[in-house]
Amino acid sequence: MSSQAIDLRNIRKRFGPDEVLKGIDLSIRPGEFLSLVGMSGCGKSTLLRIIAGLESPDQGAVAIGGGEVTNVDPSDRNLAMVFQSYALYPHMSVRENIATPLRMRRLPMSARLPVVGGLFGTSKIRNAITEDVERAAGMLQIGHLLDRKPSQLSGGQRQRVALARAIVRSPAAFLMDEPLSNLDAKLRAHMREELVALHRRLGATFVYVTHDQIEALTMSDRIALMSEGRIEQLGTPDELYRQPATLTVARFIGSPSINLLPVDVDSAGEISAYGQALGLRTKGDTGPATLGLRSEDLFIATDGLSLHQGLAVKVLRSETHGADRYMTCQLLADPTVRLTVRQTATAKPGVASDGTVHLGFHAERAHLFGANDLRRPLTVRERVLA
Numbered sequence: 315m316s317s318q319a320i321d322l323r324n325i326r327k328r329f330g331p332d333e334v335l336k337g338i339d340l341s342i343r344p345g346e347f348l349s350l351v352g353m354s355g356c357g358k359s360t361l362l363r364i365i366a367g368l369e370s371p372d373q374g375a376v377a378i379g380g381g382e383v384t385n386v387d388p389s390d391r392n393l394a395m396v397f398q399s400y401a402l403y404p405h406m407s408v409r410e411n412i413a414t415p416l417r418m419r420r421l422p423m424s425a426r427l428p429v430v431g432g433l434f435g436t437s438k439i440r441n442a443i444t445e446d447v448e449r450a451a452g453m454l455q456i457g458h459l460l461d462r463k464p465s466q467l468s469g470g471q472r473q474r475v476a477l478a479r480a481i482v483r484s485p486a487a488f489l490m491d492e493p494l495s496n497l498d499a500k501l502r503a504h505m506r507e508e509l510v511a512l513h514r515r516l517g518a519t520f521v522y523v524t525h526d527q528i529e530a531l532t533m534s535d536r537i538a539l540m541s542e543g544r545i546e547q548l549g550t551p552d553e554l555y556r557q558p559a560t561l562t563v564a565r566f567i568g569s570p571s572i573n574l575l576p577v578d579v580d581s582a583g584e585i586s587a588y589g590q591a592l593g594l595r596t597k598g599d600t601g602p603a604t605l606g607l608r609s610e611d612l613f614i615a616t617d618g619l620s621l622h623q624g625l626a627v628k629v630l631r632s633e634t635h636g637a638d639r640y641m642t643c644q645l646l647a648d649p650t651v652r653l654t655v656r657q658t659a660t661a662k663p664g665v666a667s668d669g670t671v672h673l674g675f676h677a678e679r680a681h682l683f684g685a686n687d688l689r690r691p692l693t694v695r696e697r698v699l700a
C-alpha cells in the first residue's frame with residue numbers, strides 16, 4: 315500500500331458571500347492518521363472535498379506525493395473516499411461492490427459487465443481481481459458475506475464493505491468524512507478500534523473528518539482543529555489537550571468540557587478571581603482573562619491546605635460513571651459559574667453537610683487565555699493550591 319504526503323498551500327474557498335476556507339496551510343505526512351475536527355460548518359468537509367478534487371479552491375494549491383494536483387480530475391488522484399453514507403450499489407453483491415473500482419481501472423470498457431464481460435479473454439485480470447477482493451474482505455472480516463446484497467447487512471457490515479472497496483485499489487491516501495456517524499455508540503467504538511488497526515496494518519495516509527473530539531483524540535496521530543475556515547491548532551491529541559493554543563481549542567477538546575473561570579490580571583501580572591488572589595502570575599495585558607481548569611485538575615481541598623485560598627463553591631450534584639465521580643459545583647462568588655470536579659469513584663467526596671467546600675487546583679496544569687482568545691504564559695507564584 316502506498317502512502318503519500320498531502321500538502322495544502324493557502325487554500326481559499328468562497329461560497330457566495332461566505333469565505334468558508336480562509337487560507338489553509340497543512341502538510342499531512344505520509345502514513346499519518348490526521349483528523350480534521352471542528353464545529354459544524356467550520357469547513358472540514360469542504361477541505362476534504364478539495365483534497366479529493368470534488369471541489370476546486372478559489373486560490374491555493376494541493377499536492378499529493380509531491381506532485382501538484384490542483385487541476386487534476388478526482389478519478390486521477392488515486393484517492394479513496396469513505397463517507398458517512400456507505401454509497402454501496404444496492405443491486406450488486408458485496409463481492410461486486412468491492413470489485414467495481416478494480417474493474418473500472420483494470421478492465422477495458424467492453425469487459426466490465428459481470429456476465430458478458432467473461433467473453434473478452436480477460437480471465438487473468440479477473441482472477442487477480444477476485445484475489446484482491448478476497449484479500450480486502452478478509453482484512454475486514456467480511457469474507458463470509460461476499461454473496462449477500464447490501465440490504466442483507468447490518469450498518470457496521472455495510473461500512474466494512476465500503477472500507478474494503480476503498481482499500482482494494484491501494485490508493486495514495488484515504489479520505490474519510492464522518493464514516494462512523496451512522497452507527498450506534500457501541501458499534502462506533504468498535505469500528506474506531508478497527509479503523510486504527512486497519513491504518514496500522516496498511517501504513518497508508520488517512521485524512522479523517524469528524525466533529526466528535528473523542529473520535530479524533532483516540533484515533534489520530536495528529537489533529538488539525540478548525541474554526542471558521544482556519545486551522546486553530548495542529549498537534550498531537552496530547553498537545554491539544556495539554557497545551558491548547560486558544561480558548562476555542564480548550565473548549566472543543568476534552569470531556570467534560572474544560573471549566574472556565576473569569577479572572578483579572580492586575581498591573582503586577584497577579585491573577586485574581588472575584589478579588590481573590592490565585593497565586594498565579596502572567597506577563598502582558600492587564601484586565602479580564604479566562605482561566606481554564608480541567609475537571610481532573612480540580613480537587614476538594616482537604617486538611618493541610620490553605621482553605622482560605624481555595625475557591626468557595628456549593629456542590630449541586632454528584633454523579634458516578636464507572637470509575638469516575640463528577641461533581642457539579644457552583645461558585646459562591648458568582649452563581650453563574652459552574653465548575654465540574656472529577657474524582658475517582660472510590661475517593662471520599664469530602665463535602666461538608668451544607669454542601670459547601672473549597673476547591674483547590676493543580677496550578678501548573680491551569681491554562682490562561684487573554685481577551686483575544688490566545689493562550690498566555692502562566693507562572694505559579696505560590697504553590698498554595700497545588
Ligand SMILES: Nc1ncnc2c1ncn2[C@@H]1O[C@H](COP(=O)(O)OP(=O)(O)OP(=O)(O)O)[C@@H](O)[C@H]1O
Pocket residue numbers: 329330334352353354355356357358359360361525
Ligand atoms: N456547495 C455549497 N454551496 C454553498 N455553501 C456551501 C456548500 N458547501 C458547503 N457550504 C457551506 O460552507 C460552510 C462549510 O461547510 P462544510 O460542509 O465544509 O462544514 P463542516 O465543517 O464539514 O460541517 P459539518 O460538520 O456540519 O459537516 C457551511 O456554512 C456550509 O453551509
